[in-house]
Amino acid sequence: MDKKLREMFEIHGGILKTRELLQCGYYYRKIQQLINTGEIEQVRRGYYQRIDDNSYSEIALIVGLFPDAVLCMESALDYYGYTERTPAAWNLAVPDSSSRRRFRITWPVIKPHFIKQSKFPVGITDVEIEGTKVKIYDRERTICDCLTHRNKMDAEVFNNAIQRYIADPKRCEAQLGKYAAMLRVQGKVREVLGIWL
Secondary structure (H helix, E strand, O other): OOHHHHHHHHHOOOEEEHHHHHHOOOOHHHHHHHHHOOOEEEEEOOEEEEOOOOOOOHHHHHHHHOOOOEEOHHHHHHHHOOOOOOOOOEEEEEEOOOOOHHHOOOOOOEEEEEEOOOOOOOOEEEEEEOOEEEEEEOHHHHHHHHHHOHHHOOHHHHHHHHHHHHHOOOOOHHHHHHHHHHHOOHHHHHHHHOOOO
């Protein structure tokens, strides 16, 4: 693999689209050659990953494939230590205008959540996971989402999340109140968290 192509992979977080490979002068036969020599692999139709030490980091792949996505729900609970269960899939929040087709991949296992454009940006923050910069909903947005989807969540996971949030010294009640108003879950916050906060 030449230096220019290696740099292109680095700039794009280890993932390139077919058109970006074409811009570097890599046409079908050259792309096949890179696949056959084990330098790159196709991770999804039209997307290629460079094979190196970071190749099998699921989070790096997710950020490369879905740069607009935000970790949410069980994935965010796992990051903040609000659950003991390892999520079966990466939970990704995306604007509801996103194409459903782009999430049809076999690996890594993802679960998209289509969020109204007006509510989507509330509580987005950046963290680093396995050396990769990732967008994630902060603690308060995650708790508001749990309250919104309480009936769809496992009761034990939900109760654990609430209790661990209450015990978290980094929680911010003012922020929770602000998000609750924006996301229209004030009643649920009062009902579930009111006696503790």
